[in-house]
Amino acid sequence: MNLDNTFSALSDPTRRAIISKLAEGDMPIMELASPFDMSLPAVSKHIRVLEKAGLLTRRKQGRVQYCRLNVKPLRDAAKWLAFYQQFWDAKLDSLANFLEENSE
């Protein structure tokens, strides 16, 4: 199931940081890898996990490999979580009611 791969890909801080960096725009792999204190093969491994989860696509332009963020799986994950929003909203509603009732 796709959500399995998405949530699994998101469970690593380096992969979340890569996603966050790609949100600024398409980026060559070398530039994407540079801020991370790890080898290029180690970053490439994370990139492959993101690619397998459909969160990232690569394209070659001349000799440079560019990475692009694909937000569709993030939207699906957000949709799954959105159902549970009613529970934290309910708690906030109770708090708002309490504050209102006790503010006079």
Add this chain to the structure above:
Amino acid sequence: MNLDNTFSALSDPTRRAIISKLAEGDMPIMELASPFDMSLPAVSKHIRVLEKAGLLTRRKQGRVQYCRLNVKPLRDAAKWLAFYQQFWDAKLDSLANFLEENSE
């Protein structure tokens, strides 16, 4: 980091199904385990993963162990994903603009 455990816990369909069942209300472990086509120890293992991620708490009432959903980690995960909403909203905005411009 907490998001690591949360996203990792959510990467399994049985664990997502347990969360979805607990959204109906607190439930004894036996009742929670019954719809799954797996042994009680196998379900218990998933429950421990959810517990470690802070998504589930247990309490004993007499001889029965009840499980309760804790939505706080789900809210944190949803917050992380919310940043990326601008990207799919932007696409929908473009579509809305296109339809508006071409509807006359």
